[in-house]
Amino acid sequence: xxxxxxxxxxxxxxxxxxxxxxxxxxxxxxxxxxxxxxxxxxxxxxxxxxxxxxxxxxxxxxxxxxxxxxxxxxxxxxxxxxxxxxxxxxxxxxxxxxxxxxxxxxxxxxxxxxxxxxxxxxxxxxxxxxxxxxxxxxxxxxxxxxxxxxxxxxxxxxxxxxxxxxxxxxxxxxxxxxxxxxxxxxxxxxxxxxxxxxxxxxxxxxxxxxxxxxxxxxxxxxxxxxxxxxxxxxxxxxxxxxxxxxxxxxxxxxxxxxxxxxxxxxxxxxxxxxxxxxxxxxxxxxxxxxxxxxxxxxxxxxxxxxxxxxxxxxxxxxxxxxxxxxxxxxxxxxxxxxxxxxxxxxxxxxxxxxxxxxxxxxxxxxxxxxxxxxxxxxxxxxxxxxxxxxxxxxxxxxxxxxxxxxxxxxxxxxxxxxxxxxxxxxxxxxxxxxxxxxxxxxxxxxxxxx
Amino acid sequence: xxxxxxxxxxxxxxxxxxxxxxxxxxxxxxxxxxxxxxxxxxxxxxxxxxxxxxxxxxxxxxxxxxxxxxxxxxxxxxxxxxxxxxxxxxxxxxxxxxxxxxxxxxxxxxxxxxxxxxxxxxxxxxxxxxxxxxxxxxxxxxxxxxxxxxxxxxxxxxxxxxxxxxxxxxxxxxxxxxxxxxxxxxxxxxxxxxxxxxxxxxxxxxxxxxxxxxxxxxxxxxxxxxxxxxxxxxxxxxxxxxxxxxxxxxxxxxxxxxxxxxxxxxxxxxxxxxxxxxxxxxxxxxxxxxxxxxxxxxxxxxxxxxxxxxxxxxxxxxxxxxxxxxxxxxxxxxxxxxxxxxxxxxxxxxxxxxxxxxxxxxxxxxxxxxxxxxxxxxxxxxxxxxxxxxxxxxxxxxxxxxxxxxxxxxxxxxxxxxxxxxxxxxxxxxxxxxxxxxxxxxxxxxxxxx
Numbered sequence: 001x002x003x004x005x006x007x008x009x010x011x012x013x014x015x016x017x018x019x020x021x022x023x024x025x026x027x028x029x030x031x032x033x034x035x036x037x038x039x040x041x042x043x044x045x046x047x048x049x050x051x052x053x054x055x056x057x058x059x060x061x062x063x064x065x066x067x068x069x070x071x072x073x074x075x076x077x078x079x080x081x082x083x084x085x086x087x088x089x090x091x092x093x094x095x096x097x098x099x100x101x102x103x104x105x106x107x108x109x110x111x112x113x114x115x116x117x118x119x120x121x122x123x124x125x126x127x128x129x130x131x132x133x134x135x136x137x138x139x140x141x142x143x144x145x146x147x148x149x150x151x152x153x154x155x156x157x158x159x160x161x162x163x164x165x166x167x168x169x170x171x172x173x174x175x176x177x178x179x180x181x182x183x184x185x186x187x188x189x190x191x192x193x194x195x196x197x198x199x200x201x202x203x204x205x206x207x208x209x210x211x212x213x214x215x216x217x218x219x220x221x222x223x224x225x226x227x228x229x230x231x232x233x234x235x236x237x238x239x240x241x242x243x244x245x246x247x248x249x250x251x252x253x254x255x256x257x258x259x260x261x262x263x264x265x266x267x268x269x270x271x272x273x274x275x276x277x278x279x280x281x282x283x284x285x286x287x288x289x290x291x292x293x294x295x296x297x298x299x300x301x302x303x304x305x306x307x308x309x310x311x312x313x314x315x316x317x318x319x320x321x322x323x324x325x326x327x328x329x330x331x332x333x334x335x336x337x338x339x340x341x342x343x344x345x346x347x348x349x350x351x352x353x354x355x356x357x358x359x360x361x362x363x364x365x366x367x368x369x370x371x372x373x374x375x376x377x378x379x380x381x382x383x384x385x386x387x388x389x390x391x392x393x394x395x396x397x398x399x400x401x402x403x404x405x406x407x408x409x410x411x412x413x414x415x416x417x418x419x420x421x422x423x424x425x426x427x428x429x430x431x432x433x434x435x436x437x438x439x440x441x442x443x444x445x446x447x448x449x450x
Numbered sequence: 451x452x453x454x455x456x457x458x459x460x461x462x463x464x465x466x467x468x469x470x471x472x473x474x475x476x477x478x479x480x481x482x483x484x485x486x487x488x489x490x491x492x493x494x495x496x497x498x499x500x501x502x503x504x505x506x507x508x509x510x511x512x513x514x515x516x517x518x519x520x521x522x523x524x525x526x527x528x529x530x531x532x533x534x535x536x537x538x539x540x541x542x543x544x545x546x547x548x549x550x551x552x553x554x555x556x557x558x559x560x561x562x563x564x565x566x567x568x569x570x571x572x573x574x575x576x577x578x579x580x581x582x583x584x585x586x587x588x589x590x591x592x593x594x595x596x597x598x599x600x601x602x603x604x605x606x607x608x609x610x611x612x613x614x615x616x617x618x619x620x621x622x623x624x625x626x627x628x629x630x631x632x633x634x635x636x637x638x639x640x641x642x643x644x645x646x647x648x649x650x651x652x653x654x655x656x657x658x659x660x661x662x663x664x665x666x667x668x669x670x671x672x673x674x675x676x677x678x679x680x681x682x683x684x685x686x687x688x689x690x691x692x693x694x695x696x697x698x699x700x701x702x703x704x705x706x707x708x709x710x711x712x713x714x715x716x717x718x719x720x721x722x723x724x725x726x727x728x729x730x731x732x733x734x735x736x737x738x739x740x741x742x743x744x745x746x747x748x749x750x751x752x753x754x755x756x757x758x759x760x761x762x763x764x765x766x767x768x769x770x771x772x773x774x775x776x777x778x779x780x781x782x783x784x785x786x787x788x789x790x791x792x793x794x795x796x797x798x799x800x801x802x803x804x805x806x807x808x809x810x811x812x813x814x815x816x817x818x819x820x821x822x823x824x825x826x827x828x829x830x831x832x833x834x835x836x837x838x839x840x841x842x843x844x845x846x847x848x849x850x851x852x853x854x855x856x857x858x859x860x861x862x863x864x865x866x867x868x869x870x871x872x873x874x875x876x877x878x879x880x881x882x883x884x885x886x887x888x889x890x891x892x893x894x895x896x897x898x899x900x
Contacts, residue, residue, distance in 0.1 A: 220697075262783070272794055
């Protein structure tokens with residue numbers, strides 16, 4: 001994107017105070033693109049550009065900014081300006097905005113907002129991060145079950161401006177308990193006289209306030225929903241999660257899992273803009289933990305120092321053997337972790353997968369043993385070839401089984417299976433690989449046990 | 451899911467030929483759940499259950515089955531039964547069905563289908579896998595730009611049954627070139643007399659037939675679209691991609707990237723049901739390639755055999771040092787690869803990120819050097835501590851920079867950056883780590899160069 005040229009054009013228009021040109025220019029962009037463009041500017045310029053936008057577009061762009069930018073920008077806005085934004089943001093984005101505002105501004109910015117909306121915002125902002133409650137919106141559409149399709153269409157025409165998504169409509173009873181749902185498609189395809197209660201389906205997919213956000217996103221993706229209703233413990237409809245938010249959640253979850261697979265802690269923003277200290281902190285913890293894991297490998301080597309001194313050639317094969325175990329283990333762990341995340345594999349599948357992994361890993365181990373035994377024979381003769389080949393089979397099997405089982409064990413302990421990262425599996429496979437290798441070497445080469 | 455109980459109930463109902471009970475039972479399920487249930491049955495039972503469903507639900511369930519199941523089931527169906535399915539499947543699912551049918555049945559099953567629909571199916575089935583063309587559907591809704599909102603609503607009411615998604619509506623000119631779009635929401639919110647050409651927006655996000663499917667999915671997610679229009683080289687509207695297919699593509703892409711990060715080749719189906727030989731083949735290739743990569747580490751060790759023989763204690767720190775470089779490198783590579791996949795980082799960002807990585811990696815290296823120097827001093831005295839600490843800094847820096855740069859280099863060469871898997875980075879970091887470590891040791895310990 002030729003961002004520099006755009007910025008240049010904009011800056012010149014601002015300098016000569018040609019605000020109409022600025023506005024015309026900005027209005028051509030999609031909100032998400034504009035939000036990205038603003039982030040390449042200093043906060044002061046970004047604020048000025050934002051303020052030149054009509055308020056609806058301003059809110060839309062603002063909703064796409066990351067939270068640190070939202071915090072920075074609102075810090076320089078008046079309470080009235082923030083209120084104005086709040087009124088035009090979708091309810092879920094408004095709740096996110098409350099999160100970035102200092103507590104003492106909440107009352108000030110909410111003062112100018114209608115009672116019902118204010119309470120909805122406060123309530124949305126109160127749900128714990130990572131739950132369905134925290135990503136749902138209260139801007140949904142309900143119609144009474146007793147009216148007919150024509151009347152319902154009129155209700156929608158009247159209240160649609162405040163709803164985020166009008167294509168899935170819900171019905172509630174007098175206690176506001178969720179009783180059914182129908183799509184706008186069904187509504188307009190049926191006769192105006194048809195009653196909602198006859199058109200709606202009562203057998204619907206829903207979730208609860210405290211459900212994990214990734215579980216909610218998975219339901220939306222699995223059942224191809226446009227929106228997923230969220231109910232509280234008594235079955236009252238309290239919000240909906242829309243498909244676009246589900247896409248964002250799924251992407252964020254995949255990113256987090258991928259980072260975990262390489263022992264990087266969860267990053268709040270994106271990698272390109274992450275601060276140095278943040279990156280350092282998210283990476284150092286596991287690197288240090290793994291150092292201590294690797295000391296076990298070191299201790300294994302120290303234990304077999306005599307064996308090594310007698311056959312220094314054994315060290316030649318050390319990285320190759322232990323890495324192979326780690327690599328096979330990383331493969332197995334990644335396959336299991338991802339299948340668990342997408343819901344293809346459950347805890348109860350472990351037995352079936354273990355048997356399969358034994359078969360696959362034997363095949364892998366045998367193939368690799370054949371490959372390295374040739375090199376072993378060339379470098380150290382028949383005995384070494386035999387040691388290396390046998391070690392390879394055992395190490396690849398061990399690594400694979402560690403990789404397969406660790407995510408299941410972590411899941412069973414209610415930990416995140418994604419913690420079974422490639423580096424963790426590699427470290428465990430390394431330590432066991434060292435012991436296996438030198439034990440086999442000591443045995444086959446008839447060396448004295450240490 | 452207590453699948454066994456469900457299956458048992460079903461089987462007994464079938465045995466006593468109580469088909470009404472079977473149908474009632476099956477109709478309570480969502481199509482995707484039923485598809486999953488069927489896959490736990492032998493193909494023969496699955497086929498029988500499927501045939502007990504009303505044809506619309508049958509098609510819906512069938513569309514959720516994986517392609518090997520579709521192939522197996524259609525093999526036992528008559529051409530007429532397949533035709534019936536084809537008529538009730540969404541166009542994109544119908545095209546997928548053609549893919550699993552043997553070529554010689556295409557004409558037979560298409561014979562009973564209306565000309566226009568038949569041509570659309572053939573055309574959809576002809577696009578290359580992985581492109582926007584291959585995942586789009588031809589069941590979209592167009593209205594003329596010259597009519598008004600009320601008339602458009604009538605057009606939609608008439609043609610909606612055949613459209614997959616009616617919430618985003620397109621307008622085309624007489625040559626069928628895409629000229630605008632509007633949402634059903636805008637349509638029903640405006641006065642019936644308002645003209646479509648005044649309501650529609652002409653500035654819309656679209657993609658081309660040959661665009662990569664993940665790029666199309668990214669557009670849908672970025673702009674929160676319900677559907678993305680696909681045009682050919684002359685700008686003719688040829689199909690739309692719906693949000694639910696975009697979700698599936700995004701999930702499949704994330705899975706593929708995650709598998710690649712652990713050197714597992716792309717699996718067509720899911721891991722739990724993958725065949726042994728498939729799993730073996732998808733894993734062995736890189737494992738063997740990496741064995742040869744590890745031989746470089748071995749050669750490095752062989753080259754410094756004298757150094758090792760003089761100070762066997764050095765081997766104690768070998769796994770720890772080279773693993774640390776690999777781990778830091780995997781972290782950097784994963785951060786870059788995922789950011790590239792989500793579009794947060796572009797090729798042009800490499801310089802900025804390289805500088806940042808140098809800073810972060812120095813911090814990581816220094817911290818880890820401090821940690822291991824204590825152990826070094828304890829195990830081998832001051833000189834060894836010095837060797838180990840200095841090596842740690844250099845190895846962590848090298849590993850991190852390899853991890854950061856490799857995805858950029860691969861991307862520049864038009865390879866998939868995700869090929870820079872954790873095991874590949876680890877292997878490169880290991881080989882350079884061995885050389886760095888023993889070179890530093892030889893130098894600081896005043897040993898004769900080999």
